[in-house]
Amino acid sequence: MTPQPPGPVAPGSHVVAHPSVLYVGTPAYLVASVNPDGSPNLAAASSHFALGRMLCLGIESDGQTALNMAERPDVTVNFPSPPLWPALVRLSRLTGRDPVPHAKAGRYAFEPDKFGAARLTPQASHRVAAPRVRECGLQFEATVRRMTPGVDGGYFMVEAEVVRVHADPAIVRAGTDEIEPAAWRPLVYAFRHFFDRGDEVGWLASSRMAAGPPEVD
Numbered sequence: 001m002t003p004q005p006p007g008p009v010a011p012g013s014h015v016v017a018h019p020s021v022l023y024v025g026t027p028a029y030l031v032a033s034v035n036p037d038g039s040p041n042l043a044a045a046s047s048h049f050a051l052g053r054m055l056c057l058g059i060e061s062d063g064q065t066a067l068n069m070a071e072r073p074d075v076t077v078n079f080p081s082p083p084l085w086p087a088l089v090r091l092s093r094l095t096g097r098d099p100v101p102h103a104k105a106g107r108y109a110f111e112p113d114k115f116g117a118a119r120l121t122p123q124a125s126h127r128v129a130a131p132r133v134r135e136c137g138l139q140f141e142a143t144v145r146r147m148t149p150g151v152d153g154g155y156f157m158v159e160a161e162v163v164r165v166h167a168d169p170a171i172v173r174a175g176t177d178e179i180e181p182a183a184w185r186p187l188v189y190a191f192r193h194f195f196d197r198g199d200e201v202g203w204l205a206s207s208r209m210a211a212g213p214p215e216v217d
Helices: 064-071 082-091 114-118
Strands: 029-034 040-045 048-051 054-060 074-079 138-149 155-167 188-190 193-195
Touching: 029 064, 029 082, 040 054, 040 064, 040 082, 040 114, 054 064, 054 138, 064 138, 064 155, 074 155, 082 114, 082 193
Parallel strands: none
Antiparallel strands: 029 040, 029 074, 048 054, 054 155, 074 138, 138 155, 188 193
């Protein structure tokens, strides 16, 4: 039986929790970059947010992706739909770094062909050198503008400007170039588990796609 989501929390009933990670639920993504020899690198990630045309990506500092971004700022950020979750699992213990960084030794294996290992297909981009992931319904071409080291040195906060968006026609509202919110169902990553997004429950008054303002008390 599928667990049902809880209702409102009763006053005073919260307990102190100690989760091992704080991934409360955001769309997972695949970030492609360019290796020194011109070949593509691909990595799975989940930490990110967007403000306007800028993305802020959380990228591990000891991976090949961070090295590539620092030297070659062209990247793509590709959002998979739920059926693609096995591809992220296939990538989860692979690295493009050779030799494997000490912190990943014994847990990760070097893999030069990350696209092949993930069973995904590189697709040429329009404005950046990094390829897109053909199987992903929503793809952002972007250019890294700034990389800020994290507090503990284990990650970078990478600010990347989106220069082009590609979308599966099935998720674009007819007669517009806007994404149809009800049609787009990204793969959501929460506490190391993958989920479908679920059904729409509401919207903001600022939505350009809604039939009218939200009805709230």
